[in-house]
Amino acid sequence: MTNNRHPNPDSDDPPLEDRVESALRAVRDPDAGVNVFEAGLVESIDVDESNVTVEAAVSEFDHKNATGIMRAMVQAVRDVPDVESAHVEPVSPSADGAVEGVAGFDTVIAVASAKGGVGKSTVSTALACALAADRPTGLFDADIHGPNVPSLLDVSGPIHSDDEGNPLPVKTTESGTTLDVMSVGLMEDGAPLAWRGAMAHDALTELFTTTAWRADDTLVVDLPPGTGDVVLTTLQEVSVDGVVVVTTPFESSLDDTARSIELFRDNGVPVLGAVVNMGQFACPSCGDTHDMFPGGSHEEHLDAPVLAELPFSPRFQATPAPGEVAPEMEDLADAVADAAATAWDLDVPNDALDIRGEAPEKRRERVAERFTALESGETFTLVSDRDPTPVRDFLGGLTDRRPEEIPGFEVERQTPNDWVLTATRP
Numbered sequence: 001m002t003n004n005r006h007p008n009p010d011s012d013d014p015p016l017e018d019r020v021e022s023a024l025r026a027v028r029d030p031d032a033g034v035n036v037f038e039a040g041l042v043e044s045i046d047v048d049e050s051n052v053t054v055e056a057a058v059s060e061f062d063h064k065n066a067t068g069i070m071r072a073m074v075q076a077v078r079d080v081p082d083v084e085s086a087h088v089e090p091v092s093p094s095a096d097g098a099v100e101g102v103a104g105f106d107t108v109i110a111v112a113s114a115k116g117g118v119g120k121s122t123v124s125t126a127l128a129c130a131l132a133a134d135r136p137t138g139l140f141d142a143d144i145h146g147p148n149v150p151s152l153l154d155v156s157g158p159i160h161s162d163d164e165g166n167p168l169p170v171k172t173t174e175s176g177t178t179l180d181v182m183s184v185g186l187m188e189d190g191a192p193l194a195w196r197g198a199m200a201h202d203a204l205t206e207l208f209t210t211t212a213w214r215a216d217d218t219l220v221v222d223l224p225p226g227t228g229d230v231v232l233t234t235l236q237e238v239s240v241d242g243v244v245v246v247t248t249p250f251e252s253s254l255d256d257t258a259r260s261i262e263l264f265r266d267n268g269v270p271v272l273g274a275v276v277n278m279g280q281f282a283c284p285s286c287g288d289t290h291d292m293f294p295g296g297s298h299e300e301h302l303d304a305p306v307l308a309e310l311p312f313s314p315r316f317q318a319t320p321a322p323g324e325v326a327p328e329m330e331d332l333a334d335a336v337a338d339a340a341a342t343a344w345d346l347d348v349p350n351d352a353l354d355i356r357g358e359a360p361e362k363r364r365e366r367v368a369e370r371f372t373a374l375e376s377g378e379t380f381t382l383v384s385d386r387d388p389t390p391v392r393d394f395l396g397g398l399t400d401r402r403p404e405e406i407p408g409f410e411v412e413r414q415t416p417n418d419w420v421l422t423a424t425r426p
């Protein structure tokens, strides 16, 4: 998730501070239509060798927009050559310097499953413990109807509040490595299981926005099983970087998981990949691993990358600890971190016209300029932060055609905030 490039002291490049500032000047404030500097959102930039921390004044924004802007800032800084790590912190931290709410994390990864009992919480707890080895990590158990993260990690409440009354996560530490844990299961005994519908949603949203996390790099969210309302609204409100889907290799389980993956994508949630759990049996007597469901390619069936295939093994039933997990889970954490780092990258050609953040009156002008300069048969690619489907009429007008006569017209929403339009100049 970092650029493993080191500053070259002999280089003629401008100082890293200046390059970070230039990168941030390319990030737009969606409300004001100017860049985050001009909008006064950048409070400070701290460069410590190749580690960059930016303080951002985003308290005016609602939760989702604040998260989106901070995420865009992190991405911009990470892409600057020589930057090893990038953090963006909201400027109004609670009294003890803790980060308030999910918006303070640079990366948010959700773990989901189409069905219950497939190993979702086993994967999310081990993933969080593995990630905690080299980045400040939090684990949020959002499984309102069966919050079993506390028992899997052997942590318990009560939950205390900070000076401002915000709930503090519990900490679990092993050999100096710490993981912050918040779970609906750590709130009053018995309450979560009684939560239903709107009440559960409100309680979850409050925990998401007020928890005073000490960690600020990566948050793992253990979702309830299925793809019900709580799951979809959580994924949209929290604006996750991507979801990891856990499944067993049963035919019906793979079918359900493939449908869930499609649903997540339809809702603008990037799918990082799948974990296929309990497909082999690691025999403790003979030491061999036996394939229990030999068959076709899981990647094809799921239409998603397979990040890990975990055998059935008592090793995965043991309580994981921060920084101390099975090697398969370490590999999974690396694969997830890599996939999350590129989840928001757009798949567009270099010469695409990018009108994100452009003033409305300028947009048409730039589209007209580019489209009319093309030769007949050339492809036009446009990146926008709004659904550009109505542009079809405009392209028709520019070429004296009816909108439906613009060949190859297609619009794809590649991230929740980025649409890509392609069309051929008639």
Ligand SMILES: Nc1ncnc2c1ncn2[C@@H]1O[C@H](COP(=O)(O)OP(=O)(O)OP(=O)(O)O)[C@@H](O)[C@H]1O
Pocket: 113, 115, 116, 117, 118, 119, 120, 121, 122, 123, 143, 146, 148, 225, 277, 278, 310, 311, 312, 313, 314, 316, 317
């Ligand atoms: N690879 C594995 N090998 C052996 N046991 C496993 C493996 N994965 C999960 N388990 C066990 O299966 C049981 C269910 O796992 P887990 O609680 O993680 O599932 P879940 O999908 O989160 O369930 P729920 O729907 O209740 O949230 C647990 O007892 C867990 O220890």
